[in-house]
Structures are given as C-alpha cells and as structure tokens.
Amino acid sequence: MKLQFRESLSWLHTWSGLVLGLAIALFAITGAGLVLRPNLDVFVNRHLLAVPACNAPRPLDRLVRDAERAYPNGEFRAVEITADPTASLAVRFADDTYVYLNPCSAEILGIKNHYAGFFGTLDWLHRFRFIGNPEHDLSGKITGGLITAVFLVLLIVGGLLLWWPRTRGEWKNAAAFQWRRRGSARTLSLHKVVGLYSALLLLLITLTALPLSFQPFRDLIGWATNSPVASAPPPGLSRPAHGKPLPLQELWQLAEARVGDIAWASLYRPAATSAVAEVEILQRGAPHANAKSFLYLNAYNGETIRLSRYATGMPAGRKVYLYLLALHSGLVGGLGYQLLLLLAVLGIPVQVYSGASVWLRRKFRKAPPAATLRLRLVRKMKEAESIASFEFTHPDGRSLPPFSAGSHIDVTPLPGLTRQYSLCNDPNDTHRYVIAVLRCADSRGGSQAMHEVLKAGDLVEVSVPRNHFPLAHSAARSLLIAGGIGITPILCMAERLANGGADFRLHYCMRSRGQAAFLERIAASDFARRAQLHVSDEGTRLDIDALLDSEPRDSHLYICGPAGFMDAVIAAAAARGWPETLIHREYFAAAAHDSARDTAFDVRIASTGQTIRVERDETAVVALARQGILIPTSCSEGVCGTCVTRVIEGEIEHNDVFLTGEERARNDQFTPCCSRARSPLLVLDL
Ligand code: FES
Structure with missing residues (x-):
C-alpha cells in the first residue's frame, strides 16, 4: 500500500472513529444488551411474564376487557398469546404499552411500556427514538443513523486495510495481542487485535442494520430477489353495516384450527372501518423468531381471507429481510451466536477507547517543557589545576528544586551551548547548586x-x-571509585552515605595532587578515614584487580571518571562476575564514534504506523523532529539518557555510554540522539 494512501486512510479511520465514536459506542452497548434481551427478559421481568401453569385460561374477550379497565386511556391493539402454559398473556395497546395478565385468574400482573425499564430503554436508545421517527428515508433526510452506519463500514474496512501486515514475518505479531509492549504500543495492539477478531461480525451487524432502518436498502433486497420485501397488506374488506364481530376467543380458536402447532401468536383487532382480523403466528420449529406466518380472517363470519405460511407462502425478498433482521438481533444460531455477537459489540467500546487513547497520547505527546531556571553565578573558585567550582543561587534568594546524590544539571554558558555537570554539594543545601x-x-x-x-x-x-546515577539506598556496602574530575558526583554520594551511616569506601584516583579537586574537603570530612587517594605521580596508582578481589561481591560499585579508566574498572568487575545491576556508572563523554560505516535506516512509529527515513548523515532524533515528533534530548551524545526510547522491533546499534551491557543485550531501548539500527527498520514505542 502506498504510503500516501495509507496516511489518508489512517486519517479517515482516525477521524471517523473520533467523530462518531460516541454514537457507535451507544449502538454497541445498547445492542449488546438487546442481543441478550430475549434470554434475560424472562428473568428480569419474571413477575410480568411467568405464571403458575394455566391449562384452562379464561376467554380472551374477558381478559382484554380486564386489561382495558386496568389501562383505561389505552387503545387496544392486539393480544399476544404464548402456547407455554406458564407464560402470561400480554394485551398490547396502541402506544406500545402492555398489560400482563394471568390467563387463568385474570389477575393483572403489571403494566409496562415496551420502551420502559432497563431493556426497554436500551431498545429506545438503540433505535435512536430520541431523535423522533425511527424510520428514516433517504428521500427525506440523511440521518445520523445512516451516516454512522456508512462510516462504521468505512471504519471496519479501513481498519482491516491498515492492520494488514506488510511482510510475512509481521503476521504472527499482528494477529496476537502484544501484552509485553508498553504504553500506546500496547493499547494499539489491543485496538488492532480486538478490531481484527470482531471485524467480520461487526460488518455483518452493520450491513444487516441498513435494510432494517432505511427503505432504499429494502428496495435493494426487493430488486435482488425480484420479489416484495414489505409484508403484503391485509386484504381489503369493509366492515358490514350490521352485525357484530366474532369474539376474540372464537377468532383465536379458528386460527389454532387452521394453522396448527402455534408457539406464539399476536391477534390484532380489526381497524375501525375494516372487517379483517390479522393473526401473526410463529409455529413450533420455525427457523428463527422472525419466521412468522400471517392469517387474515373475516372478523364477522370467521372465513379465511388469506393464509401466508412462512414456509410456503412468503416471498423470497420478505424472507431475506426477516432473516437479516434475525441475524442482526441474534435470533438465529442459538446462544453460541448470541455470545459471539455480544463479544463483537462489546469490542466496539474497547475500540473507541483504545483508538481515542492512542490518538490523544500521540497528539499531546510533547517534549517535556524545558524545566530551566535562570540562576546567578555567585562564586567561581579555582579548586585545582584546570578545575574551577561554580556556585549558583536564585537571584531572588528563593529555594531551588531539590536534588539527590548523583544528580546533574544542564548549564548553558553561551546560547546554544549546553553541557551536563554533576552536582557536588550536599543534597541538603536548598539554596545553591555547586558544580566543578x-x-x-x-x-x-x-x-x-x-x-x-x-x-x-x-x-x-x-x-x-x-x-541518572542514583544511589541504591538498600545496598549493604558501597564502593565509590572516582577518577579525576569524576570525584564530583562521587563526593556528593560519599557525603550522603556518611550522613546516613552507611558502610562504604571511597577510592579517588588522580595523576597528581595538584590536579585533584576537593582534597581538603575530603580530609576534613567525617569519612576521611574511609577515603583512599591513589596518586599516579606518587606511585600509589590504584590496583583495580586487588581492590575488587578484596571487595564482597554484593557491594554496589559506583564509578565515575575518564572513559578509559571507567571501562577498565567495569571490565575487571565483569570478569569477576559482578552483577550488572550492582555496577553504577556515569560517563562524562561518549567514546568517539566512527560514522564512516553509518547507513540509512527506517523508524516506524508503533502507534500510527508512520515510517520515517533516517539518512546516514543524521540522527533519529533529527529525522523524527522533521516529522514533528520531538524526543527530549540533553547531551545529544549518548551520555545522559534523556532521549532513551523503547524499541519494539529491529536490531539496534548502540553508540551511547548510558545503557549498561545488560540493557543493550535486551535490545528493547536505544538513545536516538546517537544510536542507530543494524536492521533496515526499528519500530519505536511512540
Ligand atoms: S540526549 Fe543524552 S543520551 Fe541522548
């Protein structure tokens, strides 16, 4: 699929979902309830629908009169009879109100409108009756329901096209929920998988809803089957000038005799000027709950005017329409199909939530605001040969944001020139930051x-x-090793550990005392006896192997200094099987990177599928920024870890010094400010 087409499709898919999400979720949630209505109504409205077994019901005319007395303002429309002797009798009025009676005792069990109660309200909402006439017609006005249905089809088909994996290797991941992913990538995986598995059923539900709600789609079925879809109108027969219609009970007995094997029936009273009584009948063994037969009787003499049996007398177009209605409502296929429908429609709120959540996170994902302060340099002091300390305070004397041992700050001595320096004063200082x-x-x-x-x-x-270089406060013992200017965070850590009464040793390596900062401060400190100086010029160079051999293996190692010095200590610790998790390091600068072998590669944004080219002479941070995706950075050379980004797929070429060997081996995060890809593509958790 061409990238441009994919992006347009993605745009359409996203905005259809966002604009119509609420309407679609409303259809789905209410539809889910209605799928189960036939099964649950029996339990929820048991007091209205169930009676003790009744084998000698009273005449229908008497029961209808009782119902009319119970609902005096209603206009009687029909009586609904169920063959089950434990079912109540329902008398229906023109406003869709039902009076339920015990057919043996004539006791009124209750009065309830079809659209009242929990399921009734669901039905009312599902049919969008709050916007008026539920029957909508294209020749009249294009309604929200039709627009929603059309866009739902577009959403489903568009979503499937967007989901479609591009390579063979992607099929497995695309069809399974990637629960190991984090953040929006995991939400997107949920969106795709739920969408995939519910797509066919949702398409079925949506397409079958169209002829139920819109005349042009019914006409389409009529055209395709070359037969009428609407139920045949009752035969015309005016009521006679004299005489009285037969009792309802007698009409019912005639229907029973002429159709037979009735499971349920609705007997309609003739219209004011007509002599025709209509009986809607569902026979036992009917293929679905809408497979009804229709009997028309002369209400004055009982003659059969017309009998349209579902099995033999129903036009094909009408049958197709009724079957689609049954498919849409879960009235075929039994409980298994109903549960599948239920799961599919419940997937829609999940889709709406996950889609909107991914979009929102992406839309409002910004680089964190530059949390900068404008501080006054109140003291600049020479600490050793080529080393100066700098003390910053707030110009108004206010407290500064707190910090912990091992912290660093970014300092911008000139516009566009920012560097990271470790804080070396006591973290209990609330009014100043000191760096060297x-x-x-x-x-x-x-x-x-x-x-x-x-x-x-x-x-x-x-x-x-x-x-990025915090102390592990749970450590039983700590070994602090500083090389040269690496003493800055290490000194702060030593003071913190000493204040907390922790067990630690400090080893401070330097070429000469003249080049070493803070010697007096260390000598005057509480931990002076736990600090050991290693001065190359004086022949007291640190014996790394001997030091590590004498150290318990559960000691936490903290190392800071020149890269070569740090690499040597880390390699010696690794050679002795020191766990990576106990080795803490802070580099001041990245090792030189040979860019001659760099090649271009692609990065894909997991939440959107957008693919971005990273040219050989630029970083991933720059390529992403060109497309408006901002990754926060600080050092831009793989030292500080500010830009660390999760990687879902692809092989990383690590060029940083921030990640540990163990973290690199996991191949699930990288520093896009300097690291690249060994594989042609990296999929980023963005
Ligand atoms: S910005 Fe510092 S590691 Fe990437």
Whole structure:
C-alpha cells in the first residue's frame, strides 16, 4: 500500500472513529444488551411474564376487557398469546404499552411500556427514538443513523486495510495481542487485535442494520430477489353495516384450527372501518423468531381471507429481510451466536477507547517543557589545576528544586551551548547548586566557555537537577571509585552515605595532587578515614584487580571518571562476575564514534504506523523532529539518557555510554540522539 494512501486512510479511520465514536459506542452497548434481551427478559421481568401453569385460561374477550379497565386511556391493539402454559398473556395497546395478565385468574400482573425499564430503554436508545421517527428515508433526510452506519463500514474496512501486515514475518505479531509492549504500543495492539477478531461480525451487524432502518436498502433486497420485501397488506374488506364481530376467543380458536402447532401468536383487532382480523403466528420449529406466518380472517363470519405460511407462502425478498433482521438481533444460531455477537459489540467500546487513547497520547505527546531556571553565578573558585567550582543561587534568594546524590544539571554558558555537570554539594543545601568543571584541552566549547566566559554575578540558564546515577539506598556496602574530575558526583554520594551511616569506601584516583579537586574537603570530612587517594605521580596508582578481589561481591560499585579508566574498572568487575545491576556508572563523554560505516535506516512509529527515513548523515532524533515528533534530548551524545526510547522491533546499534551491557543485550531501548539500527527498520514505542 502506498504510503500516501495509507496516511489518508489512517486519517479517515482516525477521524471517523473520533467523530462518531460516541454514537457507535451507544449502538454497541445498547445492542449488546438487546442481543441478550430475549434470554434475560424472562428473568428480569419474571413477575410480568411467568405464571403458575394455566391449562384452562379464561376467554380472551374477558381478559382484554380486564386489561382495558386496568389501562383505561389505552387503545387496544392486539393480544399476544404464548402456547407455554406458564407464560402470561400480554394485551398490547396502541402506544406500545402492555398489560400482563394471568390467563387463568385474570389477575393483572403489571403494566409496562415496551420502551420502559432497563431493556426497554436500551431498545429506545438503540433505535435512536430520541431523535423522533425511527424510520428514516433517504428521500427525506440523511440521518445520523445512516451516516454512522456508512462510516462504521468505512471504519471496519479501513481498519482491516491498515492492520494488514506488510511482510510475512509481521503476521504472527499482528494477529496476537502484544501484552509485553508498553504504553500506546500496547493499547494499539489491543485496538488492532480486538478490531481484527470482531471485524467480520461487526460488518455483518452493520450491513444487516441498513435494510432494517432505511427503505432504499429494502428496495435493494426487493430488486435482488425480484420479489416484495414489505409484508403484503391485509386484504381489503369493509366492515358490514350490521352485525357484530366474532369474539376474540372464537377468532383465536379458528386460527389454532387452521394453522396448527402455534408457539406464539399476536391477534390484532380489526381497524375501525375494516372487517379483517390479522393473526401473526410463529409455529413450533420455525427457523428463527422472525419466521412468522400471517392469517387474515373475516372478523364477522370467521372465513379465511388469506393464509401466508412462512414456509410456503412468503416471498423470497420478505424472507431475506426477516432473516437479516434475525441475524442482526441474534435470533438465529442459538446462544453460541448470541455470545459471539455480544463479544463483537462489546469490542466496539474497547475500540473507541483504545483508538481515542492512542490518538490523544500521540497528539499531546510533547517534549517535556524545558524545566530551566535562570540562576546567578555567585562564586567561581579555582579548586585545582584546570578545575574551577561554580556556585549558583536564585537571584531572588528563593529555594531551588531539590536534588539527590548523583544528580546533574544542564548549564548553558553561551546560547546554544549546553553541557551536563554533576552536582557536588550536599543534597541538603536548598539554596545553591555547586558544580566543578575541568577545562579540557580538547574542549568542544563547553568547559572553555565555563572557564573563560562565565564570571561571578552572571545570570546563567540552568536546568532543574536530574539523576541518572542514583544511589541504591538498600545496598549493604558501597564502593565509590572516582577518577579525576569524576570525584564530583562521587563526593556528593560519599557525603550522603556518611550522613546516613552507611558502610562504604571511597577510592579517588588522580595523576597528581595538584590536579585533584576537593582534597581538603575530603580530609576534613567525617569519612576521611574511609577515603583512599591513589596518586599516579606518587606511585600509589590504584590496583583495580586487588581492590575488587578484596571487595564482597554484593557491594554496589559506583564509578565515575575518564572513559578509559571507567571501562577498565567495569571490565575487571565483569570478569569477576559482578552483577550488572550492582555496577553504577556515569560517563562524562561518549567514546568517539566512527560514522564512516553509518547507513540509512527506517523508524516506524508503533502507534500510527508512520515510517520515517533516517539518512546516514543524521540522527533519529533529527529525522523524527522533521516529522514533528520531538524526543527530549540533553547531551545529544549518548551520555545522559534523556532521549532513551523503547524499541519494539529491529536490531539496534548502540553508540551511547548510558545503557549498561545488560540493557543493550535486551535490545528493547536505544538513545536516538546517537544510536542507530543494524536492521533496515526499528519500530519505536511512540
Ligand atoms: S540526549 Fe543524552 S543520551 Fe541522548
């Protein structure tokens, strides 16, 4: 399917569902109730419908008179008789009100309108009777019901086309609910699977509703079968000038004798000027509840005017129409078909909810607002050779958002130049953020600007703190290892652990004491005796292997420093079988990435199916942003983890230093700011 066609279809599918969702859900929920009405009515309205077995009912005329007395303002229309001796007798009035009687005792069991009560209200809503005449005609006005039905067909067919897998490998996933997915991808999987399995039945229900509600579709059946669809009008026969009509009881006995094997019948009183009494009959063994025969009697002499038996005298068009009605209402196929219909229609509210939810999440999914502060640099102090500390406070003296040990902030020393720096002051400080910055010889501008451009008194854009390097407070013991400027988060952690009385050791590695920050602060701290300095110039270089060999295997390791130093510690820990979950790391910069081998690949948005090309010389973040899909980023080089995005399908090429080896091996998330794909396509949980 061409991408443009797919996108148009997706647009139509989405907006049909959003605009008509409520109407469709109303049809579905009320329809679900009506499917079960024939079975449940017997229990819900047992007091009206059931009587003790009655084998000697009173004459119908007497029962109808009693009913008329009970409902004096009603105009008698028909009496409904059931062959079952434990069923009540229903006398129907012109306004669809029924009076229910015990046919043996003539006791009035109750009066109820067809559209009253729980099921009656469902029926009233399902037929859209609140907008007036339930019979709608294209020659009159195009009604909401017809528009809804047409769009429902479009929704179902369009949804199936959108669902249709494009490759063989996708079939298995497409037909099964992907419960492992998260967020909108999981909701979308639910939407697709429920839609797939209910589509055929929903199409059937929708198409069979059309001839029931709209004359042009009935005409279509008549044209296709070349026979009438409407019930044949009663034969014309005027009432005689003299004489009285036969009693209802006598007419009923004539019907029983002439048709036989009656399970249910409705005996209509003749119209004011007519002599014709109509009897609508359902015989035992009829193929469905609408397979009715019609008997027309001369109400004055009892002669049969016409008998249209369903089996032999019903035109094909009428039969097709009645069968469609039975299919739509669940009156064929027994309880199994009713339950299938019920499940299918209950799937519609699920579809409306899941479709709207995916759309809303996508529509209002934005990059988190830039939570930045404008802070004053109140102190800039040399801490060691090429290292300066920077202290920021609020210009109005207000408290700052809190942070925890291991947190970092984004600092923007120049417009468009943002860098991440770990906080190294006590997390209990509520009024200041302190960072320390090493001026790198190969600075890409960040540390150079911090050292050379910023001066005390400047207002600087600073983000609220975020923590990708948190302490595991449940650790029995912690081993903190810092290399050079990596002491910044580690120092904060040591102070936090010391304050909490935790068991830990600090190892601080440096080339020379002149290049090491915070030596005095460490020497003066409560944990000075638990801190060990390793100075290369003094020949006290850290023996990583010896240190790890002496450390219990359940210690949590925290490592921060130059990439080579960190990689060496992590490799040594891994070689000793240290669990990944106990190794915590914070890189300052990503390892150099050779982009010469980069190739283009596609990313697909799981919630919409939209496919976006990522060219070889751009990142996935840039390609997504071009299509209006914004992924929040910070470092843009795979260090901070701000952009981490779930991946549902495809093979990832990880170019970051943020994810652990275990997380990479799971192949279910990546950093789109720098990582790419090994496979031609990555499906993203967006
Ligand atoms: S933005 Fe920092 S890892 Fe992607």
